[in-house]
Amino acid sequence: MFKVISAAKYWDGEVDLLVMGKNTENVAQNAAKIKDVSSVIRFDGDHLEHLLAEDAAKIVEMLSNNYQVILAAHSWFSRNFLPRVAAILNVSLITDVLKIENNNVYTRAIYAGNVHAKIQSKDPIQLLTIHTSLFEVCTKDGGDAKIIKKDTPPATNLTSWKSEKINKSDRPALIDAKIVISGGRSLGSEENFDKVLSPLVDKVGAALGATRSAVDAGYAPNEIQVGQTGVVVAPELYMAVGVSGANQHVYGMKDSRVVVAINNDPDATIFQFADYGLVADLFDAIPEINKLIKE
Amino acid sequence: MKILVAIKRVQDYNVKVRPKSDGSDVDIDGIKMGINPFDENALEEALRLREKDLATEITVVSIGDSKNEDVLRHGLAMGANRAILIESEEYLQPLGVAKVLKGLVEKEKPDLILLGKLALDSDAGQTGQMLAGLLNYPQGTFVSKIEIDNNKLIVTREIDGGTNILEMNMPAVLTADLRLNEPRFVKLPNLMMARKKIIEKFKVSELASDTSTQLELLEVSVPPSRKAGIKVNSVKELLEKLKDNEGIRL
Numbered sequence: 001m002f003k004v005i006s007a008a009k010y011w012d013g014e015v016d017l018l019v020m021g022k023n024t025e026n027v028a029q030n031a032a033k034i035k036d037v038s039s040v041i042r043f044d045g046d047h048l049e050h051l052l053a054e055d056a057a058k059i060v061e062m063l064s065n066n067y068q069v070i071l072a073a074h075s076w077f078s079r080n081f082l083p084r085v086a087a088i089l090n091v092s093l094i095t096d097v098l099k100i101e102n103n104n105v106y107t108r109a110i111y112a113g114n115v116h117a118k119i120q121s122k123d124p125i126q127l128l129t130i131h132t133s134l135f136e137v138c139t140k141d142g143g144d145a146k147i148i149k150k151d152t153p154p155a156t157n158l159t160s161w162k163s164e165k166i167n168k169s170d171r172p173a174l175i176d177a178k179i180v181i182s183g184g185r186s187l188g189s190e191e192n193f194d195k196v197l198s199p200l201v202d203k204v205g206a207a208l209g210a211t212r213s214a215v216d217a218g219y220a221p222n223e224i225q226v227g228q229t230g231v232v233v234a235p236e237l238y239m240a241v242g243v244s245g246a247n248q249h250v251y252g253m254k255d256s257r258v259v260v261a262i263n264n265d266p267d268a269t270i271f272q273f274a275d276y277g278l279v280a281d282l283f284d285a286i287p288e289i290n291k292l293i294k295e
Numbered sequence: 296m297k298i299l300v301a302i303k304r305v306q307d308y309n310v311k312v313r314p315k316s317d318g319s320d321v322d323i324d325g326i327k328m329g330i331n332p333f334d335e336n337a338l339e340e341a342l343r344l345r346e347k348d349l350a351t352e353i354t355v356v357s358i359g360d361s362k363n364e365d366v367l368r369h370g371l372a373m374g375a376n377r378a379i380l381i382e383s384e385e386y387l388q389p390l391g392v393a394k395v396l397k398g399l400v401e402k403e404k405p406d407l408i409l410l411g412k413l414a415l416d417s418d419a420g421q422t423g424q425m426l427a428g429l430l431n432y433p434q435g436t437f438v439s440k441i442e443i444d445n446n447k448l449i450v451t452r453e454i455d456g457g458t459n460i461l462e463m464n465m466p467a468v469l470t471a472d473l474r475l476n477e478p479r480f481v482k483l484p485n486l487m488m489a490r491k492k493i494i495e496k497f498k499v500s501e502l503a504s505d506t507s508t509q510l511e512l513l514e515v516s517v518p519p520s521r522k523a524g525i526k527v528n529s530v531k532e533l534l535e536k537l538k539d540n541e542g543i544r545l
Contacts, residue, residue, distance in 0.1 A: 050459065053424065053434055076455045080436050083389070083424035092390050092508045095419055105513065110418055111312040115321055116518045122509040158433035162449070164459035173456070179545075204545050212473075222439075222474060223456055228418065229473060237543050247311065254521050258541045260533065275524035275541075278533050288530040293545045 003135040004073050005034060007128075010100045011069055014038040017145070020059055022049035028147050035139035039146045047155035050164065053081035054156040060085045062153065064125060074129035074232075082129060091123035096131045096232075112228050113251035133175070133234035133255055167223050174207045174224060180235045182209030182226050182253070185217055186242025186263070186282060193219040196283060197241065200290045209233065211249045227252035242282045245270030262286070296350045296465070298341040299405035300375065301396055302334040302357050304366045305416045312416075314515040321515055330366040333411025335373075337471040339478040340441055341409055342374045349443050352376045354403065358383050358395055364494055371489035372481040379495045381502065389417075391506035393425035398502025400430060405466065407448070412437045412470040423470035433463035439474040 001017075008015045016039045017031050028042045043059050060070065064085070072078035074096045086093035098116070099107040105120045106128065174180060181201050187193045193214065201208045210220035212227055226233055228248040238256035242263060243249060250273055253259065261274035264281050271277040278285060306312055307327040315322045330338075344350040354377040355370035357363040367378040381395055400408060413420035427434035439458065440451035448463050453472060499506055527533045537543045 076453050079420055083421035084428035087390060087393055087425035087428035092388060092510045093421055111321060111416060114311050115314055116516050117512055118514040120511045120513055159461045159463040162460040162462055164457060166457035258543060272523045273521045276533055276536055277526045285530050292534055
């Protein structure tokens with residue numbers, strides 16, 4: 001959210017924040033402290049506790065007349081409901097914007113990141129999701145925004161929420177982590193994935209990632225998949241362990257500041273993207289790194 | 296229950312697509328093309344629902360020129376009952392596609408519309424949600440499990456950090472994740488038979504009056520790529536480089 005506000009400041013207009021949920025008072029109060037936010041618009045309701053696309057779209061549609069630009073972080077949350085909003089408003093949505101070129105021209109990646117496209121939108125409302133890893137965090141305090149509570153429209157009742165499963169972890173979230181250590185298929189099993197990588201991940205305070213092939217093989221949960229079909233990360237240090245370097249994985253990590261690759265195949269594609277490549281058996285190298293790093 | 300599955304013809308996932316030399320668009324001449332993988336999962340799931348006697352008729356639809364007949368025939372060979380080609384010479388944006396599909400849904404009245412959650416070429420991931428919005432249908436995106444109980448859809452879908460389960464009535468729009476299933480291989484005899492089947496055709500103008508959008512592609516380019524760095528010989532050397540050159544404290 002802090003990075004989306006930075007992106008929004010590009011237009012030099014007032015920036016309002018939209019909060020939707022149940023018991024949003026605290027969230028709204030905290031949001032009002034963010035620098036450069038003019039108003040926090042708050043919608044509260046029992047049926048907004050597990051926000052459904054149909055209800056969220058209706059709220060954004062209601063507000064859309066007042067705004068020339070509507071943006072959100074590129075996430076499963078925004079990807080779920082903003083296309084619906086776009087269709088209802090009869091405008092296009094530009095997803096995963098890497099760079100704002102001017103007030104209606106954007107760069108985004110296509111073809112699994114092999115090509116960048118510069119796109120102009122002449123729609124009256126610029127509707128965007130932002131590739132947050134490429135934007136700065138805005139100043140989080142010093143602001144004094146108005147909080148405006150609006151009447152929540154009734155539930156659309158098109159879908160109903162049954163349950164959810166959040167994979168809880170004490171580790172930092174992939175998207176925020178300064179260090180990401182990802183494992184590939186070479187780990188060989190779910191047990192190895194955990195046994196080999198977890199001690200190092202926890203020692204350095206990293207987030208754990210996985211390639212799609214490791215996820216497909218059942219070694220790691222899908223939530224930690226790094227790549228085009230998973231999460232896109234850009235940490236200070238990215239360590240690819242036993243990772244081959246498939247297109248769709250590279251898409252998810254190529255903006256990392258420093259990339260280390262460890263693979264026993266000297267011809268592995270991942271070495272083409274690594275600042276430091278180590279041709280070694282990961283089952284020896286990872287414990288050794290772990291041993292050499294001081295507590 | 297009738298199911299409509301929308302499929303797109305895209306580049307093979309192993310192909311590295313490049314811009315044309317003038318940067319006006321991407322160069323896809325002569326590269327290997329096929330059905331978008333996520334759309335193949337959508338079709339596979341429809342077939343499995345029919346195998347459980349939960350669906351009666353499965354129609355695959357694609358929008359584009361006559362080359363798109365190959366993905367439709369692939370769909371027929373996998374087991375779809377019918378195939379529809381919506382002829383379009385121009386490349387439509389997601390909003391345009393959603394408007395055309397809305398026109399088809401109004402004609403065909405399927406109970407369930409299945410699509411892939413995104414296409415490998417544009418990576419937009421919007422068409423399903425847009426279609427649901429235009430039709431005011433319930434939507435289930437990024438779906439990894441579909442069950443039908445008492446005529447209600449119960450879907451497991453991706454959210455940030457986990458999954459949730461939604462329930463909805465039909466008609467509805469669902470978009471498939473790769474984890475939904477493992478698509479079947481197409482057998483050669485089925486492919487031969489699919490070649491003889493008739494592909495029904497519509498023109499875009501028969502289904503939607505306006506498919507234009509306000510988007511314009513100004514330029515495509517090769518993104519600045521990471522350069523390969525150096526190979527280190529040992530774990531010790533690696534840690535020294537990280538510390539000295541990169542200032543990373545592990």
